[in-house]
Amino acid sequence: MDECHSNQSPSVPLAAVLELVAMQLEVAMQNAAAQAERLSGSVAAFTIIGARMRATNDPKLAEFAQSIEEEAARAMMAMQFHDQLAQRVTHVRDALGDLHDELLAGNTPDWNELVAKMRAHYTMEDERRLFDLVMWAFPDATGKRDEEALQSSVELF
Amino acid sequence: MTRMIMTVDDSTSMRQMVKATLQSAGYGVVEASDGQEALDYARENTVDLVISDVNMPRMDGITLVHELRTLATYRLTPLLLLTTESSQEKKMEGKRAGATGWIVKPFNPTQLLATLQKLL
Numbered sequence: 217m218d219e220c221h222s223n224q225s226p227s228v229p230l231a232a233v234l235e236l237v238a239m240q241l242e243v244a245m246q247n248a249a250a251q252a253e254r255l256s257g258s259v260a261a262f263t264i265i266g267a268r269m270r271a272t273n274d275p276k277l278a279e280f281a282q283s284i285e286e287e288a289a290r291a292m293m294a295m296q297f298h299d300q301l302a303q304r305v306t307h308v309r310d311a312l313g314d315l316h317d318e319l320l321a322g323n324t325p326d327w328n329e330l331v332a333k334m335r336a337h338y339t340m341e342d343e344r345r346l347f348d349l350v351m352w353a354f355p356d357a358t359g360k361r362d363e364e365a366l367q368s369s370v371e372l373f
Numbered sequence: 374m375t376r377m378i379m380t381v382d383d384s385t386s387m388r389q390m391v392k393a394t395l396q397s398a399g400y401g402v403v404e405a406s407d408g409q410e411a412l413d414y415a416r417e418n419t420v421d422l423v424i425s426d427v428n429m430p431r432m433d434g435i436t437l438v439h440e441l442r443t444l445a446t447y448r449l450t451p452l453l454l455l456t457t458e459s460s461q462e463k464k465m466e467g468k469r470a471g472a473t474g475w476i477v478k479p480f481n482p483t484q485l486l487a488t489l490q491k492l493l
Contacts (some may be wrong), residue, residue, distance in 0.1 A: 249386075256386035260393030263482075267397035271477050285397070289482045292390050296479035300457055301386050303428070339428060341459045369462070372474040 227319040234316040240311045245302055252298040259295055262288040303339070310337040375401040376493055381411040381425035381437065382455075382478075385483070387478075391455070394482040398488070408432025419446050421493060424476075427456035436471045442471035451492040455456050455480055479493060 262284055271279035311334040320323040331351055338344050379399050380391040385406075387486040392402045403420060409432040410423065423441065427434040434454050440443035451473040458464075462474050473492065476485070 224465070237484075252384045253389070258388045259388045263393040263397050285378075288393075292482055293395070293479045295386065296391060299387050299478065302384070303457055339458045339460070344460075369459075369477045370474060370484055372488070372491070373468045373472065 227322065231316050231319040234312050234319070237314055238309045238316070241305050245305055248298065249302065252295070252302075254297075256292075257319050259288055259291045263292070284337075304343065307337045307339065307343060311335075375399065376422070377401040377403060377420040378418040378489070379403045379405060379414065379425075379457075380422065380430070381405045381408060381410060381434065383407055383426065383429045387426065390482075391480070391485075394480075394485060395489075398486050398489075408434060408437035408440075408462050411437055414422070415441055415444060415447060422451045422453070422455045422489065423447075424455050427454055427458050427467070435472075437461045438467065438472045439470040453488070453492075 260281045266285035266288055269277045269284065272278075314330060314334050314337075316331060335344065335347055335351070338347055374432065378395050380388050380395070380402060381404075382388045382391070383406050388404050388406070392404060393403050396414040403414060403418075403446065406416055408425065411423070415423075423437075425434040427438055432440075434456065438452050441450070441452060452471065452477055453474045454461075454467045454472050455476045455478060457478045459477050467475055474488065476488070
């Protein structure tokens with residue numbers, strides 16, 4: 217372990233560290249995905265149970281059904297943050313992958329080009345803003361999560 | 374007759390939740406795990422509305438919308454994109470491809486059903 221990569225250019229062990237990080241993120245995501253599917257399956261089941269109770273037209277059951285459906289809807293919105301989290305982790309992993317590939321190729325990267333390529337992996341507005349804040353110190357960038365990113369929005373064209 | 378809706382997402386948990394929301398309102402649901410699977414299904418079958426994620430392996434949601442619009446049976450079908458993508462640029466790309474609407478995740482089940490009622 218002590219001798220690991222000791223005779224190589226510093227970019228080689230650095231690339232190995234990045235690869236390790238990517239693998240650890242992948243394992244963590246796979247483990248979490250299995251549990252998230254179990255949870256979302258349960259939330260989905262409660263939604264259907266609520267709908268079936270409502271369909272009986274029994275006033276007492278309908279009252280219970282409304283509570284169940286409201287709770288299930290809240291849980292459903294909360295559960296979707298796992299999907300967002302998985303995407304955020306994937307974006308970080310893919311951006312680090314670009315850096316890893318450059319280091320391994322032994323190139324002297326064009327920094328601006330590489331940063332632009334890494335930025336392209338981020339698809340959410342608040343991810344891009346945080347990236348710009350840290351990488352470019354954009355004065356109008358903010359690391360705070362945008363409240364809008366926490367809310368659903370529907371736009372019909 | 375039961376209205377059929379196709380939900381397209383590479384995330385199993387997202388498909389489960391969209392499917393349950395739609396079924397609770399009486400819609401029939403077909404699932405596809407990426408754009409290619411959805412397009413293959415659409416070439417052989419007709420659905421009344423499609424709700425698709427954008428970033429997916431094999432074929433993304435915007436390409437799916439573009440391809441569906443080339444099929445005569447899907448020229449007027451409402452096609453909604455449901456995504457974490459909130460950039461105006463990407464939204465316009467979806468609109469140009471022929472999408473009917475853009476929904477940013479997390480979706481609100483009540484809001485989603487109200488949107489479907491408007492479109493169907």
